[in-house]
Amino acid sequence: MSTETPDIQIDRDKGNFRYTESHKYDAGVGLNEGVIDYICDVKEEDDWIREFRKKALKVFHSKPMPTHWATKDLENIDFDKIRYYLAGANRASKSWDDVPDDVKQTFERLGIPENERKFLAGVEAQFDSEAAYSNIKESVGKQGVIFVGSTEGLLKHPEIFRKWFGKVIPTGDNKFSALNSAVFSGGSFIYVPPGVKVKHPLQAYFRINAENFGQFERTLIIADEGSEVTYMEGCTAPKFDTATLHSAVVELVAMPGAKIEYITVQNWASNVYNLVTKRAIAHENATVKWIDCNIGSRLTMKYPGVVLKGKKARGEVLSIALANDGQHQDTGAKMIHAADETTSNIISKSISIGKGRSTYRGQVHMPKNLKGCKNNTECDALLINNNSRTDTYPAITVRGDKNAVQHEASVSKVSAEQIFYMQQRGLSEGEAMSLSVNGFVNDLTRQFPMEYSVELKRLIELEMEGSVG
Amino acid sequence: MSESSEVVSKIREAFGRHIEDLDTAPSWWKDAKNEAFEQFSTLPMPTRKDESWRFANVKNLGLDAFKFAALPSIADAAKLVERSDFLDAYSGRFVFGEDQTLKADRVSPELAEKGVIWAPLKEAISKHGEILKDYFMKQEADLGSAKFAALHHAFLENGALLYVPKGVEIEDPFVVYNWSINEGSAIFPHTLIIAEEFSKVRVVEANLSASDETTAYSCGVNHIFAGVGASVDYTLLQNFNEKTLGFQINSNIAGKDSNVKTLSVNVGCEHYRSETHGQIKGPGSKVEMLSLAVADYDQEIDQRTLQTHSAPNAVSDLLFKNALVDNAKTIFSGLIKVDPGAQQTDAYQTNRNLLLSNSAEANSLPGLEIDANDVKCSHGATTAQIDDEEIFYMKARGIPENRAQELIVYGFFEEILNRIDCEKLADRAREIIQDKFRKRLR
Numbered sequence: 080m081s082t083e084t085p086d087i088q089i090d091r092d093k094g095n096f097r098y099t100e101s102h103k104y105d106a107g108v109g110l111n112e113g114v115i116d117y118i119c120d121v122k123e124e125d126d127w128i129r130e131f132r133k134k135a136l137k138v139f140h141s142k143p144m145p146t147h148w149a150t151k152d153l154e155n156i157d158f159d160k161i162r163y164y165l166a167g168a169n170r171a172s173k174s175w176d177d178v179p180d181d182v183k184q185t186f187e188r189l190g191i192p193e194n195e196r197k198f199l200a201g202v203e204a205q206f207d208s209e210a211a212y213s214n215i216k217e218s219v220g221k222q223g224v225i226f227v228g229s230t231e232g233l234l235k236h237p238e239i240f241r242k243w244f245g246k247v248i249p250t251g252d253n254k255f256s257a258l259n260s261a262v263f264s265g266g267s268f269i270y271v272p273p274g275v276k277v278k279h280p281l282q283a284y285f286r287i288n289a290e291n292f293g294q295f296e297r298t299l300i301i302a303d304e305g306s307e308v309t310y311m312e313g314c315t316a317p318k319f320d321t322a323t324l325h326s327a328v329v330e331l332v333a334m335p336g337a338k339i340e341y342i343t344v345q346n347w348a349s350n351v352y353n354l355v356t357k358r359a360i361a362h363e364n365a366t367v368k369w370i371d372c373n374i375g376s377r378l379t380m381k382y383p384g385v386v387l388k389g390k391k392a393r394g395e396v397l398s399i400a401l402a403n404d405g406q407h408q409d410t411g412a413k414m415i416h417a418a419d420e421t422t423s424n425i426i427s428k429s430i431s432i433g434k435g436r437s438t439y440r441g442q443v444h445m446p447k448n449l450k451g452c453k454n455n456t457e458c459d460a461l462l463i464n465n466n467s468r469t470d471t472y473p474a475i476t477v478r479g480d481k482n483a484v485q486h487e488a489s490v491s492k493v494s495a496e497q498i499f500y501m502q503q504r505g506l507s508e509g510e511a512m513s514l515s516v517n518g519f520v521n522d523l524t525r526q527f528p529m530e531y532s533v534e535l536k537r538l539i540e541l542e543m544e545g546s547v548g
Numbered sequence: 549m550s551e552s553s554e555v556v557s558k559i560r561e562a563f564g565r566h567i568e569d570l571d572t573a574p575s576w577w578k579d580a581k582n583e584a585f586e587q588f589s590t591l592p593m594p595t596r597k598d599e600s601w602r603f604a605n606v607k608n609l610g611l612d613a614f615k616f617a618a619l620p621s622i623a624d625a626a627k628l629v630e631r632s633d634f635l636d637a638y639s640g641r642f643v644f645g646e647d648q649t650l651k652a653d654r655v656s657p658e659l660a661e662k663g664v665i666w667a668p669l670k671e672a673i674s675k676h677g678e679i680l681k682d683y684f685m686k687q688e689a690d691l692g693s694a695k696f697a698a699l700h701h702a703f704l705e706n707g708a709l710l711y712v713p714k715g716v717e718i719e720d721p722f723v724v725y726n727w728s729i730n731e732g733s734a735i736f737p738h739t740l741i742i743a744e745e746f747s748k749v750r751v752v753e754a755n756l757s758a759s760d761e762t763t764a765y766s767c768g769v770n771h772i773f774a775g776v777g778a779s780v781d782y783t784l785l786q787n788f789n790e791k792t793l794g795f796q797i798n799s800n801i802a803g804k805d806s807n808v809k810t811l812s813v814n815v816g817c818e819h820y821r822s823e824t825h826g827q828i829k830g831p832g833s834k835v836e837m838l839s840l841a842v843a844d845y846d847q848e849i850d851q852r853t854l855q856t857h858s859a860p861n862a863v864s865d866l867l868f869k870n871a872l873v874d875n876a877k878t879i880f881s882g883l884i885k886v887d888p889g890a891q892q893t894d895a896y897q898t899n900r901n902l903l904l905s906n907s908a909e910a911n912s913l914p915g916l917e918i919d920a921n922d923v924k925c926s927h928g929a930t931t932a933q934i935d936d937e938e939i940f941y942m943k944a945r946g947i948p949e950n951r952a953q954e955l956i957v958y959g960f961f962e963e964i965l966n967r968i969d970c971e972k973l974a975d976r977a978r979e980i981i982q983d984k985f986r987k988r989l990r
Contacts, residue, residue: 147599447907462921466888471916475929476603480906483932490918490925 106164112136115261118164122230122264125237135250135260142254148472150407152378156352161324163262163295188541219277224308225270226281229297232268239270243301247330247358247386256356259295259328266296266327271306271337280342280528283312298329302337302365311528313345324352325376331359333367335389340368344531346538347376349406355381363389363418370527371398373408374538382440384413387421387452394423399520399535402435402467403542411440411473412456416482420451427458428520430539431467432546441473443484450480458488461519463512463546493519513543555612556589562616563702569617576681577673584685584701591695600692603879603911604850608793608819614734614765616703620646622729624758632725634754634785634976639720640666640710645727645758647705647735659718665711666722669738672709679711683742687771687799691823691852696795700736700767707738712747714775721750721781721970728757728764728788737768743778743806750781752973755796757789757816764792766817772800772808776830779807783973787980788816790847796822804830804859811968813977814841814849815984821850828855828862828890837866840964842957842984843876843908853882855897857890860920866897869964871957872908873988881913884927888919897927902934902960904953954985 106117115136119129144153219226225236232240250260267283283298302308325347333339339359347353353376359367369383385394396412414423429437439458460469471488493515501511517524517536524532563585570578593609594601622628622645629651632643641653655666665676672680689697708724726737743749755766766788774780780800788794794817802808814820826835841849855864870878880899901910914927934956942952961981968974 147597447909450906460916460918462918462923465891465921466919467921469916469918471914471927473912473914473929474602475912475931476909477901477903477912477931478907478909481933481936482903484912484930485932486912486914486927486929488914488916488927490916490923492921492923 104164106162108162109159110136110161110163110262114163118262118264121164124233128233131245131250132261135257138251139254139257139261142251142257144254149380150378150409152407153352156324164264185541188537215279215281218279219281222275222277223272224275224277225268227268229266229268229299230264232299236268236270239301240268240299243330243332244299245330247332247360248328248356252356255326255354256328259297259326259356263295263297263328266298266329267300267310268298269300269308269310271302271308273304273334274306276307277309280309280311283310294325296327298327300330300339300341301332302334302339304334305336306334307338309340309342311342311344311531313343323350325355327355327357329355329357331367333359333361333365333392335363336365337362338366338368340370341383342370342527342531344372344527344535345376346374347379349375349377351376353379353381355379357381357383358413359383359385359394361385361387361389361392361394364391365389366393366395368395369397369412371396371410372527372535373398373400373410374542376406376408378407378409380409382411382413382442384415384442385423386415386417387423388417390418391420392418393421396425396427397523397526398427399523400427400429400437401539401542402429402431402437404433404435407436407438409438409440411438413442414444414454415442416445416449416452416454419449421449422452423454425454425456426523428461428523429459429469430461430463430516430519431469432463432542434466434468436468436470438470439472439488443473443475443477443486445477445479445482445484447478449478449482452479452482454484456486459519460488460490461516462490462492463516463543509544509546512546513540516543552612555610559611559616560585560589566617566703573673574677576677580685581702584698588695588698588702591698593695594692598692600852600881602881602913604821605819605848605877608848611765613732613763615732616734620648620730620733622646622648622650625650628727628729628758632723632754635721635723635752635970635972637720638723639718641723641725642668642708643725643727644668644706644737645729646733647737649706650727659716662716663713664716664718665709667709669707669709669740670705676709676711679709679742683740683771683773685769685771687801687825687827689797689799689823691825691854693795693797693821693823696767697769697797700738700769700795700797703734704736704738704769707736707740709740710749710751711742712744712749714744715746717748718750721752721973724751724753726753726755726766726768728762728766728792731762732764733762734765734767737766739768739770741770741772741780741782743772743774743780745775746777747775748779750969752783752785754785754787755794755816756787757792760789762789762791764788765794766792767795768797770796770798772810774800774802774806774808774833776804777806778803780809781969782808782810783968784810784812785977785980786812786814786816786820790816790818790845792817794820796820798823799825799827800835801827801829802833802835802862805832806830807834809836809838809967811838811964812840813980814839815980817847817849819848819850821852823852825854825856826864826866828857828859828864831859831861833859833862835862835864836967837864838964838967839868840961841870841878842873842981843870843878844873844984844988846875848877848879850879851881853880853897855882855884855895857884857886857893857895860890861892862890863894864896867964868899869902869961870900870910871902871904871960872910873904875905875907877909877911879911879913880929881911881915882927883915883917884925885917886920886923886925890920891922893920893923893925895923895925899929900960901929901931902957903931904934904957950989957985958982
């Protein structure tokens with residue numbers, strides 16, 4: 080294992096900034112068994128986890144990259160140049176002055192309060208965030224809800240954690256789930272007891288920042304029978320992360336009659352490979368809803384899925400993707416129907432600006448012996464510039480009795496008449512365009528919690544700037 | 549899967565005999581065939597990992613059961629010619645059995661005078677070499693079957709060449725019948741249509757088995773070139789017996805302001821793969837791609853399509869409908885590809901599947917790849933079973949359940965059959981579909 084801390088060579092093309100780092104724990108550059116031992120030692124993990132990680136490392140090395148359908152850009156990831164574990168007490172010794180002006184301006188224009196800005200830039204607010212986090216923990220804790228980091232979950236609640244961990248997404252599911260299984264750190268563990276309906280959304284907004292270098296976070300949410308929970312992650316502000324590879328694994332388990340809503344609004348810096356595996360199991364009468372909003376990143380590959388395992392289970396994916404110049408949003412959804420009368424709904428909207436490319440990739444599967452299953456999929460793509468690009472690749476397999484599937488996709492550009500009409504009323508072309516785009520995603524953003532939909536709207540406005548004329 | 553070396557050497561030996569038999573053919577023809585055979589030998593057999601073979605059962609593609617380039621003995625040729633009666637009125641008719649010309653009805657002297665060429669390929673090699681050099685096998689098999697297209701090129705012996713000069717409009721269709729006759733035979737039907745500027749032509753092809761009992765292999769290619777303002781209407785009725793392994797690789801190039809319509813009725817074969825590439829190369833053109841398929845028992849019908857828009861202001865419209873019974877399986881995998889600069893493209897792609905049993909499997913992969921922004925592109929796919937209420941309604945009027953189901957299927961296909969311009973041909977297609985359901989009752 081390497082303990083030296085060589086110079087960090089990270090691509091900081093855009094929206095990033097350099098600051099002095101001082102990490103208490105650093106597993107060094109590259110990935111080998113030594114790194115895993117290091118992580119286990121630091122985290123004081125049990126032997127079974129150590130074994131689990133090492134097995135996963137072998138799987139990671141043995142699995143090929145998804146080559147035949149995936150973008151060639153994946154080949155540019157150099158796994159030997161990545162730091163897989165960084166943690167420590169005084170991580171970020173930087174000041175607000177170090178934050179570049181354009182980043183500050185972005186915060187300003189998003190209307191984010193001063194304190195929050197500093198926090199988002201990773202400058203300070205540790206105390207504030209911990210406090211906020213504690214408050215949430217305390218209020219839900221009274222209902223018997225467990226809401227902790229995955230490391231803590233593993234140590235303090237092994238009886239629940241171990242039962243479900245790696246069960247929804249097995250290590251060998253794909254190369255990146257194997258990678259995550261080997262080096263995971265950070266992420267949330269939530270357990271909601273039977274019948275408990277968590278009133279307020281649980282947010283990972285603060286949590287993930289508390290583990291700022293958790294590029295491989297692992298989240299496990301179990302909603303026990305008849306319970307309900309909403310979870311939100313990410314932040315609506317631009318996230319200036321130094322990570323070049325973000326590979327999370329999120330597993331959701333909705334027990335009979337439970338409801339889970341999982342909301343992600345992400346805006347990574349344009350140097351981040353965001354390769355995430357998200358999947359849920361929905362038991363009888365359970366509902367799982369993924370709301371997924373992807374802005375930013377260099378390449379996102381993320382296809383949230385639901386395995387509809389119990390009768391009358393329901394799965395939903397609502398997603399918005401915005402790909403600007405040099406970005407590729409390869410997103411989609413998977414619905415695996417595995418019980419009678421299960422229903423699923425996928426609505427995906429994407430916007431491509433400049434040379435941005437958005438891709439929808441979907442899978443709907445209904446095997447034989449099932450009856451009364453239904454799926455509806457709608458994909459709409461909006462192309463802003465004449466060099467923008469969009470793709471749609473759904474794969475649908477249907478068998479069984481009284482099962483029905485419908486898929487529809489359309490590609491269009493912003494209506495010239497609409498723009499003309501708005502310009503007639505004094506809006507600039509850019510404003511009109513951004514209003515149009517917001518209108519395009521409006522029926523989806525309405526389903527987001529208020530503060531998210533407002534900031535999302537502003538983000539879209541920002542991204543739209545300079546896209547016309 | 550890969551072919552065993554025994555099978556490969558058997559095919560190579562057969563190819564050697566095939567080339568020897570071509571002693572009078574020009575050397576460029578033989579060279580191209582040798583090259584094609586080498587290509588066939590080097591290209592790998594498709595596997596399930598190939599994206600363009602997703603969901604297909606590649607185990608059924610073995611070639612060991614078939615005889616390549618065996619000298620055919622054709623009994624009852626006259627009877628087959630008699631059975632080649634789909635249309636009464638035609639501008640020209642070829643009846644091929646085991647790739648041999650059983651009957652060649654030539655064009656009228658008037659058409660010949662206008663420069664229309666309608667010739668069996670066997671004859672065209674020496675007489676119309678210049679045209680063949682420009683157009684023959686000039687469209688790539690780019691939807692996964694390059695290996696089988698190479699096999700086709702290597703072993704092809706005959707086929708139809710239709711050349712329509714500038715401005716010539718022909719009302720009655722040209723008809724080609726391809727019969728597979730003997731046990732274990734391998735046939736390679738080929739149809740090449742070249743429609744020059746502002747010409748208009750219709751072609752009907754029927755692929756048939758002389759009996760229900762013979763195992764056979766058919767690997768056909770159809771290429772259409774439509775010049776500026778030309779109009780080509782091509783219909784294929786595929787009704788091989790259910791012991792046939794079939795490939796059909798279609799490709800067409802639509803020039804400026806041209807209209808190209810291809811329509812397939814696929815009923816036969818145990819395992820059938822069809823590939824259709826509509827290439828929109830000229831602005832203002834319109835390409836229609838239509839297909840219907842009925843699959844029953846353990847049949848697999850695998851359909852791959854591509855609509856490439858390389859020019860602006862063009863329309864493409866695809867509609868593929870499948871009805872599935874028993875354990876049948878269909879695959880529809882289609883892509884609309886709009887190249888940069890192909891603005892004002894209007895492209896549609898629809899796949900509808902009707903499941904008539906609980907164990908039938910419909911796979912649908914409709915795709916879009918859009919590189920221009922001022923376009924209207926959409927695709928849709930639906931898979932469902934017949935509504936109980938519809939059946940109930942018909943039963944209440946004294947129609948037995950089986951019959952009711954059948955009627956709904958006929959209705960389901962009418963949307964496509966209506967788009968066949970020739971009523972007689974549409975009726976033939978209806979009969980083929982009805983026969984298939986009647987056979988089930990026997």
